[in-house]
Amino acid sequence: MMRAFEMGPQGGLSSLRSANRPIPEPAANELLLKVHAACLNHRDLLALKGQYGAIKPEDRVPLSDGVGTIVGMGNAVSGFSEGQRIVAPHFVSWIHGLYSPAIFAQDLGISRNGWLAEYITIPADAAIVVPDNVNTESAATLAAAATTAWHCMVSFGGLKPSDLVLVPGTGGVSIVTLQLAKAMGAQVVITSSSDEKLETCRAIGADFTVNYRSHSDWPKALLEATGGRAADIVVDTVGLASIEQTIDASAPNGRIALIGGLAGMIDKSPNMSGILGKNLTLKGITSGSRAMMQEMLNLVAEKGIEPLVDSRFASDDAPAAFAHLTSGNHMGKVMITFT
Numbered sequence: 001m002m003r004a005f006e007m008g009p010q011g012g013l014s015s016l017r018s019a020n021r022p023i024p025e026p027a028a029n030e031l032l033l034k035v036h037a038a039c040l041n042h043r044d045l046l047a048l049k050g051q052y053g054a055i056k057p058e059d060r061v062p063l064s065d066g067v068g069t070i071v072g073m074g075n076a077v078s079g080f081s082e083g084q085r086i087v088a089p090h091f092v093s094w095i096h097g098l099y100s101p102a103i104f105a106q107d108l109g110i111s112r113n114g115w116l117a118e119y120i121t122i123p124a125d126a127a128i129v130v131p132d133n134v135n136t137e138s139a140a141t142l143a144a145a146a147t148t149a150w151h152c153m154v155s156f157g158g159l160k161p162s163d164l165v166l167v168p169g170t171g172g173v174s175i176v177t178l179q180l181a182k183a184m185g186a187q188v189v190i191t192s193s194s195d196e197k198l199e200t201c202r203a204i205g206a207d208f209t210v211n212y213r214s215h216s217d218w219p220k221a222l223l224e225a226t227g228g229r230a231a232d233i234v235v236d237t238v239g240l241a242s243i244e245q246t247i248d249a250s251a252p253n254g255r256i257a258l259i260g261g262l263a264g265m266i267d268k269s270p271n272m273s274g275i276l277g278k279n280l281t282l283k284g285i286t287s288g289s290r291a292m293m294q295e296m297l298n299l300v301a302e303k304g305i306e307p308l309v310d311s312r313f314a315s316d317d318a319p320a321a322f323a324h325l326t327s328g329n330h331m332g333k334v335m336i337t338f339t
Helices: 042-048 101-106 136-142 143-156 174-184 195-204 218-226 239-246 272-277 290-303 315-327
Strands: 003-006 016-023 030-039 067-075 084-089 120-125 165-167 187-192 209-212 229-237 250-258 283-284 309-314 335-336
Touching: 003 239, 003 315, 016 165, 030 084, 042 165, 042 315, 067 136, 067 283, 067 335, 084 136, 143 174, 143 229, 143 250, 143 290, 165 174, 174 195, 174 209, 174 229, 174 335, 187 195, 195 209, 209 218, 209 229, 218 239, 239 272, 315 335
Parallel strands: 165 187, 165 229, 187 209, 229 250, 250 283, 309 335
Antiparallel strands: 003 016, 030 067, 030 120, 030 335, 067 084
């Protein structure tokens, strides 16, 4: 038997429940992993509230990010050995190529059991062996946030060392975007309502920071801070409710990757003259493929990147980890560890 957490009735954070259940058996072409650590994302909060697509079975195990060690293999698995550390994209059927909505049918922590358990099975085709010089905690943070950041900046944005990347906020996606972009030689501007968090961002490597609460016209403040230079790539966690300001902060031929909607809904169309006048490209981004995650992990290993972990909770304290993410006081990733 193993310890796991289940989504329950999805009426809020209190729905999360502990359960003892059989250790899963790996099917053909699957790996059985003993989980070391898992990380939370904003969508995990939405799922527990019943706000991320259809209501899931109550026994669904959440969380899309994690790392584990191979302890078993199903029939027809080759190229792996027991003891290897493994990560995988949370869309385990998206191996390479273009996005398709069909990937949601095999989504760890949503349509397929996720990482918040002592053991998990994943398809061998999706598995990526963690390089020796990437530590286990860093590996646990990468599947959703870092792969999304890579998709935005590299696969879509075509990032060059001469580019300026804008990312709002200081959550998991924002901080790893900063770290990856700096490792690739780009400059980065971060916005936040907290001067303390912005100071930490500068210590991590942010070239420019803007407090959007102190500066209601934060695009103007951004241009003043950068000497008139606007963003070539925007990794937009905020969404269409602030799209006018995002357009103002974007350079001609800028690429805006829309990955979230933390600012809420919009009741009118965005300013088309700004989009057309600057020849901007806006694209919705939904995480990324195994191929993208492998490319990103190669850079993490090459540059020695250690994604920022805000806090660590023992598996017994998993509800406290969800509550901490809900508070919005974190920077980087919130982690749950298994002993």
